[in-house]
Amino acid sequence: MKKLLLMSICVLINLQLVSRTADEDAIAHSPANSKCFNCHGRPVYSYYNENLERDVSKRMNPYFLIDSVAYYNQNHKSFECTDCHSYDYNTFPHDNDLQMEPMPVCLDCHEGDDATAAFSFEKIDQEYQQSVHSTKHSGEFTCWMCHNPHSYKINARTNENIKETIVYDNNICLSCHADVNKYQLITSKEKPNIIKKHDWLPDQIAHFAHVRCIECHTHVSNNVLVAHQVLPKEQAVKKCVECHSQNSMLMASLYKFRAKESRNRLGFVNSSILKDAYVIGANRNYYLNILSGIIAGLVVLLIIIHALLRILSK
Amino acid sequence: MKDQIYLYPLWIRIWHVVNALLFIALIFSGLSLQYSNNTFNLLPFDFAVSMHNISGITLSIAFVFFLFWNHFSGNGEHYRIKSKGYCAEVFRQFRYYAFGIFKNEKPPFPITEEQKFNPLQKFTYVMVMYVLLPLITLTGLGLFFPDILPDRMLGTTGIHFVDLIHIVTGFLLSIFMIIHIYFCTIGRTCSANFKSMITGWH
Ligand code: HEM
Numbered sequence: 247m248k249k250l251l252l253m254s255i256c257v258l259i260n261l262q263l264v265s266r267t268a269d270e271d272a273i274a275h276s277p278a279n280s281k282c283f284n285c286h287g288r289p290v291y292s293y294y295n296e297n298l299e300r301d302v303s304k305r306m307n308p309y310f311l312i313d314s315v316a317y318y319n320q321n322h323k324s325f326e327c328t329d330c331h332s333y334d335y336n337t338f339p340h341d342n343d344l345q346m347e348p349m350p351v352c353l354d355c356h357e358g359d360d361a362t363a364a365f366s367f368e369k370i371d372q373e374y375q376q377s378v379h380s381t382k383h384s385g386e387f388t389c390w391m392c393h394n395p396h397s398y399k400i401n402a403r404t405n406e407n408i409k410e411t412i413v414y415d416n417n418i419c420l421s422c423h424a425d426v427n428k429y430q431l432i433t434s435k436e437k438p439n440i441i442k443k444h445d446w447l448p449d450q451i452a453h454f455a456h457v458r459c460i461e462c463h464t465h466v467s468n469n470v471l472v473a474h475q476v477l478p479k480e481q482a483v484k485k486c487v488e489c490h491s492q493n494s495m496l497m498a499s500l501y502k503f504r505a506k507e508s509r510n511r512l513g514f515v516n517s518s519i520l521k522d523a524y525v526i527g528a529n530r531n532y533y534l535n536i537l538s539g540i541i542a543g544l545v546v547l548l549i550i551i552h553a554l555l556r557i558l559s560k
Numbered sequence: 561m562k563d564q565i566y567l568y569p570l571w572i573r574i575w576h577v578v579n580a581l582l583f584i585a586l587i588f589s590g591l592s593l594q595y596s597n598n599t600f601n602l603l604p605f606d607f608a609v610s611m612h613n614i615s616g617i618t619l620s621i622a623f624v625f626f627l628f629w630n631h632f633s634g635n636g637e638h639y640r641i642k643s644k645g646y647c648a649e650v651f652r653q654f655r656y657y658a659f660g661i662f663k664n665e666k667p668p669f670p671i672t673e674e675q676k677f678n679p680l681q682k683f684t685y686v687m688v689m690y691v692l693l694p695l696i697t698l699t700g701l702g703l704f705f706p707d708i709l710p711d712r713m714l715g716t717t718g719i720h721f722v723d724l725i726h727i728v729t730g731f732l733l734s735i736f737m738i739i740h741i742y743f744c745t746i747g748r749t750c751s752a753n754f755k756s757m758i759t760g761w762h
Contacts, residue, residue: 448609452706486605491597524720527596527605531724538731545735549742552657556746559662 282327287314316397352389373474386432392418408522419459456523466499490527567762582619620697649679699726
């Protein structure tokens with residue numbers, strides 16, 4: 247649990263560092279939002295209470311707090327709050343009925359959208375429909391559960407730093423699987439302990455820092471960059487050699503974007519992994535392999551000759 | 561037993577057999593890890609990981625034990641290289657193995673209590689025990705506790721760099737072991753040296 251917490255904290259700090267600069271100019275480009283942020287961007291907000299005829303300060307529900315820095319650094323940063331939420335939120339106190347308003351889903355805007363066709367939303371949706379989350383909890387579970395509406399930013403496709411992507415993507419899963427409060431939004435079942443459930447994996451810290459949950463838990467296809475079909479646990483990857491081998495599956499998932507099935511950098515097999523990790527069995531050096539084979543062969547040959555000569559000269 | 565000398569005290573023999581068995585286990589599991597594959601493996605991957613870890617740690621402990629005893633028991637004397645004329649002596653021994661041995665010449669440096677290793681042997685044992693084994697145990701330790709390794713070294717990840725040293729050293733030691741075992745058959749009889757490594761008497 248501590249480990250997971252630490253990991254999450256690291257990410258939070260990271261995200262803030264990255265996004266600090268985006269702050270000022272972005273606020274400027276959506277003035278209507280600053281009204282909402284006046285309350286939803288700070289732990290304590292004030293409003294004019296007409297009954298008391300004075301300003302009153304109250305605490306904001308922490309779950310309704312929105313990080314403006316992250317908001318203006320995400321995919322939908324150009325959006326006004328009321329593009330997704332009802333315009334009636336401009337009044338305070340908000341109308342109670344607003345809580346029941348249906349929210350748009352990704353496909354409402356992205357289906358058949360040319361600008362974002364490269365992401366293959368329709369195929370992602372198909373995969374998602376077959377995932378355990380969707381099949382077991384089609385009512386409660388939506389794309390928003392993993393894609394925080396106020397902070398989701400594409401990583402796998404754009405971030406050069408694979409380690410950051412891994413942390414980012416894993417935190418998506420851990421936001422639930424390491425947080426009972428969010429988990430309970432979906433089900434009242436007991437939340438399995440992730441660390442205990444992966445006891446069989448040696449050096450969990452190293453593994454969770456170098457591979458994503460989805461590497462082992464999804465069906466990887468060629469249609470989309472980020473696989474979305476989360477499989478039942480019985481079908482998760484458990485065999486070490488799926489990754490620890492020359493034709494490592496990591497080349498088809500995590501390193502898909504970078505992968506040139508390769509032996510380029512000084513003869514290193516799967517060299518696109520090497521910048522970030524060293525995977526036993528998957529990274530080998532072609533020339534060293536040949537060289538060691540030759541040396542070992544020569545040594546054995548010399549020994550045989552030496553032994554033969556010794557026998558003959560007896 | 562009259563012309564025999566007591567060359568290998570008990571602690572060397574125990575250390576040596578432990579060391580040799582562990583080393584063979586390490587070579588097997590190490591090869592299995594390095595060349596692990598989806599289709600065929602010497603050993604199952606997770607088993608090889610545990611086997612390599614456990615044998616490696618035990619071998620490191622045995623190695624520290626060796627360093628300690630070698631230093632305090634006096635056996636370390638045999639590992640001291642005196643500089644004057646040493647190269648020439650190594651060359652003489654080398655010439656003997658390359659030619660003289662086939663002409664049934666006498667070995668140039670017969671084994672005595674004061675000189676249990678010939679110069680070539682001394683050189684290889686010193687290299688192995690004081691250069692390669694420290695290198696492989698230290699890099700192994702680094703790989704076992706990757707947190708202590710620097711994130712990046714010479715343009716690649718610290719783990720990768722250290723692993724390369726580890727693998728190359730492991731390869732050199734494996735080659736040493738093959739040659740070592742072969743040269744142990746050069747004794748009074750083929751099996752004489754192995755017998756002395758068991759009984760201690762030469
Ligand atoms: C990599 C593993 C090994 C290392 C590092 C190693 C190292 C050594 C060393 C340092 C000595 C001299 C001991 C002394 O101070 O008196 C020695 C002697 C000996 N070793 Fe090994 N050994 C290894 C594996 C083996 C194996 C696998 C065998 C046999 C199957 C073997 C057979 C012998 C014999 C017969 C001797 C005595 C003859 C001599 O002094 O050269 N060794 N070994």
